[in-house]
Amino acid sequence: MNVRFFGNLMTGAAVAAAMALPAAAQTVLKVGLIDPPAHIDVRATERMAERVAELTGGELKLEVYPAAQLGFANDMLSGMKLGTIEMFVGATTWLGAFETDFWVSGTPYVFNDQDQARAVHEGEMFQGMADRLAEAHGIRVIAQNWDRGPRNFISTRPVETIEDLKGLKIRVPPQESWIENFKLAGAAATPMPLSETFTGLQQGIVEATEQASNWLYANKYYTIANNLTRTAHNYEETGVMIAERVYQSLSEDQRAALATAAAEIAPWHNEQVAQEIADAEKAMADEGVNILDVDVAKWQEQFRVNFDQIVEIVGYSPELADYLKSEWK
Incomplete structure (x- = not known):
């Protein structure tokens, strides 16, 4: 298999050779994800591993473990803080479990669109x-610009206007910003x-998620909930x-290789996400799913009215809240 990285071509054989250094000459880091093997984040991480091997001549090897093999997200984050997960x-x-301000991405309409969300x-x-996270909790963020795509509703009854949210039994993550906003x-x-969630929709415990x-399609929610409402409410x-202690144990060249590889993968990753979303929405339409679009500006206005309350409830810093509001269109 040939893998191209922005003009540099590295064959699978070259990657294998780079990774075949004696154990004493090679640093191996395990990378955990909760996503299944076919997920774009897993595929991007595997590409990142190949690029890191190339940049370091095989001195640094990333082993990718998808599908929560190393634990669930909170387990892995806690493990990084303790130094047991790399x-x-x-x-x-x-990361909001450690630095509250990171929860803000779970607040509807704090960002204008995908490009602005990524730029922020x-x-x-x-x-x-x-930086505060690394200093206080021992977790370093190397990159945070791999898009996950805008979040939309899928529901068993149509959601066409903001008023249709009244009384809607919607599944939300067990996290305060999502719960309180809705x-x-x-x-x-x-x-x-x-x-x-699938069983919850199936049994009528919830009417929407x-x-x-692309995630809604991959999880086959459309086979139960026949209405997709493109609200683009979260980015x-x-x-x-x-883990910070692992990062500090690496050489400067190895640290640079991680940062470079993560940055180089981002455009490819984000293009794939956008294409997956377009393909998923077409596939759902072809399956007879009712595709609904909303007046996003009106939804933004309605949710943003409550933002100051959410800031107080969740505990976002005033500096972050003021900055985000200054960016609103």
């Missing part, structure tokens, strides 16, 4: 959050583990993270 690739929103994650505010919008927010369209980013 690397994790997943939504930066999970790449900017000084989120870099400052990442409660303030009048929905019956129902915290539920992701693993129980929300994720990026999260995937982060590449490493």
Whole structure:
């Protein structure tokens, strides 16, 4: 297999040769993800591993473990803090368990669109959050600009207007920013583990759930819930993270290789996500799913009215809240 990275061609044989150094000459890091092997984040991490091997001449090897083989997200994050887990690739929103401001990506309509969401994650505010995380909790964020795509609703009854949220039993992650936002919008927010969501829809425990369209399609929610509402209410980013004590044990060249590889993979990753979303929405339409579009500006306005309350409830820093509001269109 040939893998091209922005003009550099590295064959599978070359990668294998680079990774075949004697054990004493090679540093091996295990990278955990909660996503299944076919997920874009897993495939991107595997490409990153190949690029790191090339950049370091095989001195640094990343072993990729998808499907929660190393534990669930919170387990892996706690493990990085303790130094028992080396690397994790997943939504930066999970980091809110340690630095509350990271939960903000789970707040509807804090970002204008995908490009602006990514730019904010790449900017000084989120870099400052990442620096505090490394210093206080021993988790370093190498990159946080791998798009996860806009989150939309899929539901058993049509959701066409903001008023249709009233009383809607919607599955939300068991996290305060999601719960409180939808409660303030009048929905019956129902915290539920992701693993129980399909059954919850099937049994009528919930009437709706929300994720990026490619994720909704991959989990086959459309076979139960026949209405996809493109609200684009959330924009999260995937982060590449490493235990700080592991990071400090690496050479400067190895650290640079991790940063370079993560940055080089981002455009390819984000293109794949956008294409997957387009393909998923077409496939659902072909399966007879009712595709609904909303007045996004109106939804933004309705949710943003409640933002100051959410800031107080969740405990976001005033600096972050003021910055995000200054960026609103």
